[in-house]
Amino acid sequence: MAVSSRTARRTVRRTTTRPVWVALAAVTALVALGPPVPTLLLYLPFALSLLVLGLPHGAVDHLTLLRARGATAEGGLWHLLHGETRDALAAVGVLYFVLGGVYLVGWLLAPAASFCLFVALTWFHWGQGDLYVLVSLVEETHLRTRAQRALALSVRGGLPMVVPLVAAPEQYRRVAASAVATVDPGAAAALDPLFTPTTRLVAGTGLLALSVVALAVGSRRAPRTRPAWRLDALETGLLWAYFLLVPPILAVGLYFCLWHSLRHVVRLELLDARARDALAASRSLPAFGRFSRDAVPLTAVALCLFVALAAFRPTGSASTLLGVYLVFLSLLTLPHVVVVTLLDRTQGVWRPGSA
Ligand SMILES: CC1=C(/C=C/C(C)=C/C=C/C(C)=C/C=C/C=C(C)/C=C/C=C(C)/C=C/C2=C(C)CCCC2(C)C)C(C)(C)CCC1
Numbered sequence: 001m002a003v004s005s006r007t008a009r010r011t012v013r014r015t016t017t018r019p020v021w022v023a024l025a026a027v028t029a030l031v032a033l034g035p036p037v038p039t040l041l042l043y044l045p046f047a048l049s050l051l052v053l054g055l056p057h058g059a060v061d062h063l064t065l066l067r068a069r070g071a072t073a074e075g076g077l078w079h080l081l082h083g084e085t086r087d088a089l090a091a092v093g094v095l096y097f098v099l100g101g102v103y104l105v106g107w108l109l110a111p112a113a114s115f116c117l118f119v120a121l122t123w124f125h126w127g128q129g130d131l132y133v134l135v136s137l138v139e140e141t142h143l144r145t146r147a148q149r150a151l152a153l154s155v156r157g158g159l160p161m162v163v164p165l166v167a168a169p170e171q172y173r174r175v176a177a178s179a180v181a182t183v184d185p186g187a188a189a190a191l192d193p194l195f196t197p198t199t200r201l202v203a204g205t206g207l208l209a210l211s212v213v214a215l216a217v218g219s220r221r222a223p224r225t226r227p228a229w230r231l232d233a234l235e236t237g238l239l240w241a242y243f244l245l246v247p248p249i250l251a252v253g254l255y256f257c258l259w260h261s262l263r264h265v266v267r268l269e270l271l272d273a274r275a276r277d278a279l280a281a282s283r284s285l286p287a288f289g290r291f292s293r294d295a296v297p298l299t300a301v302a303l304c305l306f307v308a309l310a311a312f313r314p315t316g317s318a319s320t321l322l323g324v325y326l327v328f329l330s331l332l333t334l335p336h337v338v339v340v341t342l343l344d345r346t347q348g349v350w351r352p353g354s355a
């Protein structure tokens with residue numbers, strides 16, 4: 001289901017995807033050529049993600065499916081307590097508290113396995129986010145079969161999870177250890193096999209092979225789909241370079257806000273009739289304003305929940321706080337993935353005929 005209005009797609013490319021390519025390419029060049037990045041700067045994107053793009057991108061999950069099914073559900077505080085928005089919030093709230101609660105118990109019982117599950121979930125979820133862009137935000141997609149789409153999902157989700165492991169295993173290990181240490185500092189040793197040269201070599205060459213095969217298969221399609229293939233190749237190459245060169249905490253934090261979350265925000269704007277009209281009129285700011293209004297209340301609730309979780313592990317260090325934040329994000333991610341997977345189904349992302 002390519003998004004209906006050409007102008008809306010063009011607005012999205014002009015105001016979102018292209019500026020983000022330029023930003024990530026500039027960061028890559030600066031890091032490659034400049035002095036080492038100061039430690040605190042590494043953590044800045046994750047800190048900002050509490051308020052901007054990162055946390056908010058999931059905070060309208062209660063409106064997402066309603067709007068995808070054609071309802072003109074309004075966001076904002078008043079609507080949260082009335083009508084169909086209230087009913088949808090109740091259903092999505094139960095989903096969040098049940099799945100988030102189960103995952104929290106999982107962390108308490110098996111922290112190392114829970115960390116690995118989080119990486120796997122993120123792989124899937126960040127891949128599905130990019131798959132939507134590759135099938136719905138282009139004029140005509142080069143991903144004509146479900147197998148191609150599964151391959152694209154594996155490559156796109158694998159880039160932020162695997163390339164940093166290949167390029168900077170020590171920083172990766174520290175982040176993994178600080179997440180696991182939120183529950184049990186001794187449990188991080190169970191992750192050692194992830195960081196052996198053999199595991200990294202297999203993971204890196206495997207992902208490289210998948211990337212090449214995915215692009216090679218896509219390039220054999222009709223000339224009409226050439227622009228979509230070129231976009232895929234350009235983004236895949238850019239992300240390889242970016243995750244190879246930029247330190248993982250900075251790279252993943254920026255990617256989380258500027259790539260994954262921003263793309264999801266645009267997807268949500270296109271579901272909201274008034275925001276979509278604004279995009280179709282080449283006006284991205286009013287569309288972003290409507291998203292922000294919808295996202296404020298539950299971002300605030302989520303922030304309070306994070307503060308409550310962090311209070312159990314008082315800390316002054318940025319790396320310990322990042323560990324707690326990742327555990328918190330994993331609890332939100334599980335129900336968020338369910339919502340986005342249902343959205344994919346509603347929008348026909350896996351039905352090549354319709355998307
Ligand atoms: C609706 C609702 C709500 C809200 C919600 C929200 C707000 C959501 C969100 C969501 C989200 C917000 C999600 C997110 C996601 C994220 C992610 C998924 C991330 C990941 C990451 C990672 C995994 C990383 C890692 C690392 C690093 C950092 C470095 C290097 C190494 C590594 C790679 C390991 C509430 C609960 C209030 C209520 C109910 C309803």
Ligand SMILES: [Fe+2]
Pocket residue numbers: 057058125129260261264336
């Ligand atoms: Fe997401």
